[in-house]
Amino acid sequence: MIKTVELSRLFRTDEVETTALNKVSLEIKTGEFTAVMGPSGCGKSTLLNIIGLLDNPTSGELYFNGTEVSSYPERKRTNLRKANVGFVFQSFNLIDELTVFENIELPLLYLKFPSSERKKKVESVLEKMQIAHRRKHFPQQLSGGQQQRVAICRAVVSGPSLILADEPTGNLDSANGAEVMNLLGELNGEGTTIVMVTHSPSDAEYANRIIHLFDGHVVTENIKKML
Secondary structure (H helix, E strand, C coil): CEEEEEEEEEEECCCCEEEEEEEEEEEECCCCEEEEECCCCCCHHHHHHHHCCCCCCCEEEEEECCEECCCCCHHHHHHHHHHHEEEEECCCCCCCCCCHHHHHHHHHHHCCCCHHHHHHHHHHHHHHCCCHHHCCCCHHHCCHHHHHHHHHHHHHCCCCCEEEEECCCCCCCHHHHHHHHHHHHHHHHCCCEEEEECCCHHHHCCCCEEEEEECCEEEEEEECCCC
């Protein structure tokens, strides 16, 4: 599904040049659950942003389902991202002024699904994630674990083939964190490809594969279990 070839990302200011990624080559197959680990500043989130088509590499190649996409213009990258990628963030990124239902519905609005289909899809994912009883609540009326559950609903409601999770349990206690990881594990078991950035060894245990980054390089790669 995802392949990078000598992918590099430099950040430049007038006085400083920082190498966030340095010739990273890796492949993520359809249906894998991959965890990316490493110290702060090693390039984990930069890699996730490039894979998720939120940022362009400075050099190298990025393949998405066999097509080289690193040079795509913004609109083309946006359309590809909307149709294929769901995001789960550490800070939930829910809109406070919208209800749970409305937050989950947003990706379907962007994709111009008809109203009746939006309602059906949102209700289905609410039931699946066991948060239907909160559909009319606002984010600030929910616990952290419930907010992340809503964020996962929003990420999967359009049926993306790839979920990118950036420290998905970082703002949660251990019980809620385990609940979120179990949800991601279930989604992967149903065939969704997941790439997760994490500092947590226990969260990484849910993955099929663990990639360790250091100073922008892939330094080790461990296969956890067979698909």
